[in-house]
Amino acid sequence: MTTSPCDPGPGAHDGLLQRVRALHETPGATDPGLADELAALDDALLLCEAGLLLEGVRAARLTRAPLRRTGPLRVAVAATFTADGVVPLLRAALLAAGLDAEIHLCPYDRLGLELSDPHSALAGFGPEVTLCLLHSGALLPRGWDPSALDPVHAALRERVDTYTAAAADFADRTGSAVLLHTVPLPRPDRRSVISMRGGAALGRIWREVNTALLSAGETRDGVYTVDLEALLTDVPGPVRDERRYRFGRLAWTPGVELAYAREAASFCRAVAGLGRKVLVLDLDNTLWGGVLGDDGPAGIELGTLYPGDCYTDLQHRALALRRQGVLLAVCSKNERAPVDEVLAGHPDMVLRPDDLVAVMADWQRKDLHIAGLADELSLGADAFVFADDSPFECGMVADALPQVDVVRLDGDPACHSAKLLEPARFVQLGTTATDAERTALYRSRRERHRLSTAHACAENYLRALGIRVTVGPADAFTLPRLAQLELRTNQFNMTGRAHGEAVTRRLADSPDHLVLAVEVADRYGSEGVVGGVWLDRAPDRWTVRNLVLSCRVLSRGVEQAVLQYVADLAREAGAGVLRACFRPTARNAPAAALYPSAGFERPADAAADDGTVCHQASLERLPPLTPDWITVAAKEALNHA
Numbered sequence: 001m002t003t004s005p006c007d008p009g010p011g012a013h014d015g016l017l018q019r020v021r022a023l024h025e026t027p028g029a030t031d032p033g034l035a036d037e038l039a040a041l042d043d044a045l046l047l048c049e050a051g052l053l054l055e056g057v058r059a060a061r062l063t064r065a066p067l068r069r070t071g072p073l074r075v076a077v078a079a080t081f082t083a084d085g086v087v088p089l090l091r092a093a094l095l096a097a098g099l100d101a102e103i104h105l106c107p108y109d110r111l112g113l114e115l116s117d118p119h120s121a122l123a124g125f126g127p128e129v130t131l132c133l134l135h136s137g138a139l140l141p142r143g144w145d146p147s148a149l150d151p152v153h154a155a156l157r158e159r160v161d162t163y164t165a166a167a168a169d170f171a172d173r174t175g176s177a178v179l180l181h182t183v184p185l186p187r188p189d190r191r192s193v194i195s196m197r198g199g200a201a202l203g204r205i206w207r208e209v210n211t212a213l214l215s216a217g218e219t220r221d222g223v224y225t226v227d228l229e230a231l232l233t234d235v236p237g238p239v240r241d242e243r244r245y246r247f248g249r250l251a252w253t254p255g256v257e258l259a260y261a262r263e264a265a266s267f268c269r270a271v272a273g274l275g276r277k278v279l280v281l282d283l284d285n286t287l288w289g290g291v292l293g294d295d296g297p298a299g300i301e302l303g304t305l306y307p308g309d310c311y312t313d314l315q316h317r318a319l320a321l322r323r324q325g326v327l328l329a330v331c332s333k334n335e336r337a338p339v340d341e342v343l344a345g346h347p348d349m350v351l352r353p354d355d356l357v358a359v360m361a362d363w364q365r366k367d368l369h370i371a372g373l374a375d376e377l378s379l380g381a382d383a384f385v386f387a388d389d390s391p392f393e394c395g396m397v398a399d400a401l402p403q404v405d406v407v408r409l410d411g412d413p414a415c416h417s418a419k420l421l422e423p424a425r426f427v428q429l430g431t432t433a434t435d436a437e438r439t440a441l442y443r444s445r446r447e448r449h450r451l452s453t454a455h456a457c458a459e460n461y462l463r464a465l466g467i468r469v470t471v472g473p474a475d476a477f478t479l480p481r482l483a484q485l486e487l488r489t490n491q492f493n494m495t496g497r498a499h500g501e502a503v504t505r506r507l508a509d510s511p512d513h514l515v516l517a518v519e520v521a522d523r524y525g526s527e528g529v530v531g532g533v534w535l536d537r538a539p540d541r542w543t544v545r546n547l548v549l550s551c552r553v554l555s556r557g558v559e560q561a562v563l564q565y566v567a568d569l570a571r572e573a574g575a576g577v578l579r580a581c582f583r584p585t586a587r588n589a590p591a592a593a594l595y596p597s598a599g600f601e602r603p604a605d606a607a608a609d610d611g612t613v614c615h616q617a618s619l620e621r622l623p624p625l626t627p628d629w630i631t632v633a634a635k636e637a638l639n640h641a
Contacts, residue, residue, distance in 0.1 A: 016041075017049060023061055024053045035062040039096035039423070044089065044254035051088025059095045065402040067098055068382045069272050070586035071496075076127035076176075078106040078114050080138035081251035089258050090131075093265035097423075099272060108249070111138075115166040123174060129271050130178045131264050132167055135240075135251035136185055139209065146193040146202070153205045160209050164216040164223070168502075171222025175500040177271045177429065179264060180217060181228040182210040184256075186240040222502030224429065226263050235259045266424040273488035273498075275427045276405055277379060279321060279420075280370055282388035283332035283339065283361075286409050286416075287315060287351065292334055297341055302348035310413035315350035317417045322355050324431045325438045327377070329358040331369050331386075336361045357442045366393055367400035377442050378552050385425055429501075432481045437528065442552075462556055463629040465522040469558055471565045472635025474508045474532070478517040482532040485548055492549040492559065494594075495612065496585035499534060499546070512537055518562055519635070520553050527553060533566055542570040544580040547594075557627035559594055564625035565632055571619045578619055583612040599623055 019031050041047055060067050077083055077090070087105050094101045104125040106114045111132055114122035122130070141155045167178045185206050193199045210229055217225025232239065235255050244250040252260070269275060284291045288311045289301025301308040322328050328351065332339060339361040343353050353359065357377070360369045366386070374381050382403035388394050389409045398406045405425055409416045474482055483501035486493065499507065507513040518531030531549040535542055544566065549559050563580075570578050580595050599622055600615035608614075626632055 016046065017053070020050045020053045023057050028061075030061045032062070032064040035059070035096045035098060038062070038092050042258070044258035047092045047258060048085055048088045048254065051090070051092035054091055054095055055088075057095070059098050059100050062095055063098050063402075065098065065382065067100070068274050068380075068403075069099060069490075072100040072102045073129060073268055073272055074104070074125065074127045075101045075129045075131065075268060076104045076106065076122055076125055077131045077133065078111045078122060079133035079135075080109050080111050081133065081135045082108055082249045083133050085250065085254065086133065086252075086257050086261055089261035090264055093261045094268060097265050097269055097274070099265070099268060099274065101268065109138075112163065112166055115163075115170040118173065123170075126174065127176045129268050130167075130170065130176045131267075132163070132178060132180050133260075134163065134181065134183050136183055136189055137251065139183060140189065146198060149193075149198065149201050149205060152202075153208075156205065156209045157212065160212045164213065164220065167216065167223050168220040171220070171500065172502040172506060175498075175503040176222070177267075177500060178223050179267050180213050180223060180225045181260070182213050182225065182230070184229045184232055184239045187238060188242070221505050222500050224267065226260075226267065228260060228263070231259055231263060232256060262423065266427045269424075270427040270429045271487065273490070276326070276385045276425045277383040278327040278329065278357075278373075278377070278385065279318060279426075280329045280331050280373070280384060280386045281318065282390070282393065282409075283330055283334060285389040285413075286387060287311060287318075287330065288342070288349075289413065292338055292342065297338060297346060300342065300346075302346065307413045308348070310416060312348065312350060314413075314416045314420065317421060319350055319355060321426055322351075322439060323436060324426075325428070325436065326426050327357045327439060327442055328355055329360065329373060330356060331360040331366050333363055333366075334361045355439065357439050365396065365400075367397045370397065370401060370404060378554070385420075387420055428484070429487065430480055430484065432484060440525070459629065462627070465524075465556070465629070467556055467558070467630045468521045469561045469565075469630055469632045470519040470521070470635050471516050471533075471562060471632065474504070474515040474517050478529050479505055479508060479515070481529045482515065482517055485529065485532055485550060486534075486546065489548045489550060490585070490587035491551050491589075492547075492554060492591045493585075493588050494544070494547045494591050495581055495583040496588055497546065497583070504534070507534060516562075516566070517635075518549070518558070520556075520558055531558065531562060533562065535566065537570075537573065538575070540575055541577040541579060542566070542573070542575045544578070546581070547591075549591075554590060557630055559591075560598065560625040560627060561630045561632050563594065563598055565634075567617075567619055567622050567625070576619055577616055578622070579614055579616040581612050581614055583610065598625055 016037065019034060023029050023031055038047065038050065077087060083105065087103055091101065091103060104127065106122050114120045117123065139156050139159050141152060144152045164180065167180055170176065171178045193202050214225050214227065216223050237253055237255050239253065239256055240251055241253050281287055289307050290299055292300060302312050303309060318328055339359065343349060358373055370384060370386060371381065374384065380403065381401045385405045385407060386397050387407040387409050391408060391410060394406045394408045397404055407420055409419060480501060483504045487498040504515055508515040514535040514537055516533040517529050520527040520530050530553045533547050534545040536545055567578050580600060582592065582595060584592060595615040600617040602613060602615055
């Protein structure tokens with residue numbers, strides 16, 4: 001009898017599987033609480049069975065909140081071993097995260113060939129994410145000699161270098177984000193070396209191999225690495241079940257497959273730009289122990305002794321998030337004066353007022369505060385995480401704002417930091433210098449929002465801002481930010497797609513292309529790099545491949561000023577026509593009017609099969625576009641060759 005490798009056994013969580021089967025068998029049926037239950041479940045076999053049944057089921061049917069990304073993410077899985085069990089676990093993890101995916105599984109043990117062949121099925125699939133799964137058997141030479149480890153070391157490095165080079169080449173060629181991982185060494189391989197010194201040498205050699213994999217994720221464009229070896233320290237049981245491995249080349253136990261699938265799903269969320277951006281924290285029994293109104297500033301619990309050290313640790317974790325670009329705010333039912341006193345003056349406070357984009361301390365409903373802050377920062381509620389010890393407050397926010405990720409910090413405060421950081425809510429592909437300055441940037445945004453309410457006329461408000469737009473070619477500092485911005489931006493992304501860092505870097509270095517970075521500043525300070533333009537340059541015609549602009553500078557005329565700058569640049573280079581591509585998505589309706597309103601027309605061959613529409617304009621007849629309240633400057637001279 002043939003059994004499924006995911007079979008959880010008779011009677012295991014029949015209720016959950018019945019709910020999954022109902023979604024599978026009944027088109028249009030919904031189960032809004034199922035995503036949260038899948039995310040909390042740790043039974044790998046049950047989740048694998050659920051993942052098999054959920055193939056073709058959209059994430060919108062499993063959750064109450066609207067999806068942050070409406071189109072499916074194309075995800076490829078290529079492995080050196082049998083990875084069939086990973087796919088349904090990955091599907092379940094992605095659905096639990098509110099992300100639809102089209103998953104392509106490459107044939108068994110064809111990782112190197114699939115990455116290297118430009119005509120492979122993997123390349124033809126066109127993945128946005130490529131997961132490369134490795135096991136020790138693909139790295140260790142067959143019949144390796146434990147008494148002579150130098151040749152083993154050389155062979156390991158050669159094979160790892162081959163895989164990392166193929167991954168980098170694939171990322172550069174296709175624009176896919178490629179995920180590698182460190183490779184755990186199973187116990188039988190470790191025990192094959194019987195001397196203590198030999199075991200230490202093998203451990204050193206293996207860690208050098210994993211360091212090379214980590215280095216590839218740190219230095220190669222488009223390649224990322226998850227430290228699976230470190231992740232598995234919290235996963236009980238062995239890496240490999242020898243019976244499964246010998247029978248079917250299943251290199252990982254179900255528990256390892258689940259740990260990897262969830263980490264890979266976090267990576268997919270980062271690629272899709274779904275990492276959360278704002279953390280709103282309660283104060284009493286959240287950032288400090290006790291109740292400020294009852295205990296007074298001197299009576300709250302903070303410091304180096306339990307339980308105060310738990311709250312201090314949570315503040316350190318929040319500060320680390322702030323330094324990487326996450327915005328912090330506090331929202332507490334308290335009087336404002338004592339809150340300000342503690343934030344500014346308590347000797348054991350780690351977070352200070354300058355670390356916070358907003359302090360909301362009064363008796364208003366917290367969901368109303370969060371909604372108002374989202375409006376002031378021009379961010380969706382789906383960018384927010386709310387953490388509070390009160391089940392009532394958590395329930396109120398979750399019910400009123402289902403897009404907000406709510407973290408209940410009740411119970412032992414020793415667990416608060418772990419609850420906040422798991423799962424990887426704030427995951428990003430990388431951080432930039434702009435991320436470290438994000439709190440100051442968004443505090444300025446709140447000031448701009450308040451200034452706008454003081455002017456009855458929008459143009460008077462814009463003139464009062466004194467907007468300055470600076471445009472220049474991408475460089476080593478701005479290019480990572482541009483790749484990040486194109487990935488995260490949904491509303492003003494003219495194609496709804498992202499080139500990825502590797503392709504963006506290649507275009508920036510090509511004489512036939514140009515990548516521009518857009519910076520904006522005004523009376524309240526600099527907004528940093530807020531936009532980018534990806535261009536093809538031909539002698540007679542330039543083409544805007546994509547234009548993205550952060551939502552925080554929309555409705556100020558910046559997009560018109562940038563388009564004017566590009567048109568002037570093309571005209572100076574001798575081009576007579578400027579073409580521009582637009583592909584409608586569920587989120588980029590605010591961008592749809594830019595090209596038609598600027599005088600661009602649609603030629604007869606305007607539409608492509610994927611919905612992309614090309615507009616074009618004669619540069620001689622293009623009208624002035626830059627509003628009179630904007631000053632535009634070039635960052636540096638450009639090479640038009």
